[in-house]
Amino acid sequence: AQKITQTQPGMFVQEKEAVTLDCTYDTSDQSYGLFWYKQPSSGEMIFLIYQGSYDEQNATEGRYSLNFQKARKSANLVISASQLGDSAMYFCAMSLPSGGYNKLIFGAGTRLAVHP
């Protein structure tokens, strides 16, 4: 089965602290991509970071890093130095080849609240 699992419906963190949002995935494909998107209360979906299945180094984008553990099939998002503006819903997604295009499978999301 091709599936993304986010086991934390909600998380909270103190401002300026780091937080890890969990994501595990299930696929038998060898080639795939992993994405994280942020959805603020305003509703838009914002692309944050990408990790390819063959990438040996963990992806980083500013305060975001992706802790990729291929053997465990996990792709956790780490946000360092949390800011109030980080409060949002976060979605993990997996890109897989599917009959001529790469489909994107989403997890159910984790709601992050950053407290001052």
Add this chain to the structure above:
Amino acid sequence: NAGVTQTPKFRVLKTGQSMTLLCAQDMNHEYMYWYRQDPGMGLRLIHYSVGEGTTAKGEVPDGYNVSRLKKQNFLLGLESAAPSQTSVYFCASSYRNDELYQPQHFGDGTRLSIL
């Protein structure tokens, strides 16, 4: 920089009514997608298009139709709205999807309620 623009942002329909959601992108992307987002779930793909004049079914296509007459526009139609179609609808676009690393860029969503 507009990116992906969805029209309208909100709409309330009565059961059985029809409507069309419009998606426009100005990034010259070849691929476009329509998703729906329901509470407690991630996004699910309704239909997608790999280029002008082409469309294909996604995961949950029943009750919807789409058209891509121009490269920059992707229309989602509900011929006879049902309460089960109450949802938030997202349009997205991307460059050629051959590479797994191509991110999809999303619009702001359309909140649709069917009474």
